[in-house]
Amino acid sequence: MSRGVEGVLRFLESYSWPHSPGAVEEIEVEGKKLPRFVGEFWTAKQRQAHSIHEISYRACFKPQLPRFFIELLTEPGDTVYDPFCGRGTTAVEAALLGRRVIANDANPLSRVFLTPRLAVPEISEVERRLKGLPVDYGARAELDLSMFYHPRTEAEIVSLRSYLRDRSRQGLEDHVDSWIRMVATNRLTGHSRGFFSVYTLPPNQAVSPSKQREINEKLGQVPEYRDTKALIMRKSRQLLRDLRPEEAEALRKAAKEAIIISKDARETSEIPSDSVHLTVTSPPFLDVVQYHEDNWLRCWFNDIEKELVASAITLTGSLLEWRRFMEEVFGELYRVTRPGGWVAFEVGEVRGGKVFLEDTVLPIGIRSGFRAVAVLINRQRFTKTSRIWGVENQLKGTNTNRIVLLRKEG
Secondary structure (H helix, E strand, O other): OOOOHHHHHHHHHHHOOOOOOOOEEEEEEOOEEEEEEEEOOOOOOHHHOOHHHOOOOOOOOOOHHHHHHHHHHOOOOOEEEEOOOOOOHHHHHHHHOOOEEEEEOOOOHHHHHHHHHHOOOOHHHHHHHHHOOOOOOOOOOOOOOOOOOOHHHHHHHHHHHHHHHHHHHOOOOOHHHHHHHHHHHHHOOEOOOOOOOOEOOOOOOOOOHHHHHHHHHHHOOOOOOOOHHHHHHHHHHHHHOOOOHHHHHHHHHHHHHOEEEOOOOOOOOOOOOOOEEEEEEOOOOOOOOOHHHHOHHHHHHOOOOHHHHHHHOOOOOOHHHHHHHHHHHHHHHHHHEEEEEEEEEEEOEEOOOOEEOHHHHHHHHHHOOOEEEEEEEEOOOOOHHHHHOOOOOOOOOOOOEEEEEEEOOO
């Protein structure tokens, strides 16, 4: 349920680690003092989240994060926004909880991952559509993909790509086609037999062809045939396994009313002023993630120019440039937020734990007109994934969720 500022602060204090030194401390920003809370506000266990979220995307946060703020700061029917929505975690979680949805991301792949999980099909619809899809087993991609796929698998992928391209160009792509597109995009490459490709890096990072050849040689592997239709069905069942009828209805209702944009977060004229009750988001952390390089194969499958992704997403190693960009983002956030509305802005520590981005975001939010309410630091135990990326302690990478909580007075 939604609360006023004092109620929110009391709630956060009760959630902070009661026996941890510095679990609640006072910091000063722009001459004003505000609390910083440290605790485990939501679980780190991904599998405790809803199965509909199990779509891989680099640098996405866990669904428990937006759920925490949506339940704390909004009521059913309120509008929840994410200006850097990525795979759509905030939007999907908001829809499951009966909130209205606004989502934006400059990366056009974001729409591929989000829209189908709002307008969810029945599993029987997916099965029927897949059975009717033609496959030309002589088809080949216009680029060499032999290091990733068996020839028959490649033919199935190219045939599906051609089908989806034709449906889209003719204006015939429906919610079932969009679902198949999303699942196939997610299954293109990965590190298990559940993916179309030979063994490679996890699905949120497609390596280059030359790198994949090195992997193949090192492991002594040759791409085996993978039945793409069977794998799409398998993943579809996994995504829908937790979905209760009332949740499916909530998602479809949200889909009918949703505003989904693929634009610069500084210029979102489609969103009415004073309309958003809560923004929950996480922007690009400087140049930590190279989205266009990681997604080159996904871009190919969906006929998206990789260079378009590179130019659309703000990636800079300069903190000054990042700050200037965020100043404009917050100006737009202030416009769309209703009086009494909230912003939960998740940032991280970068540069080996030496740069804490909340120190940059807080003054920007205040100067934009928001009231700074608190900083939350959600600490969690390390996962296998974090160790893969060389993260072994709380001092490196983005090992803590660091959230700046702001409110528009009025």
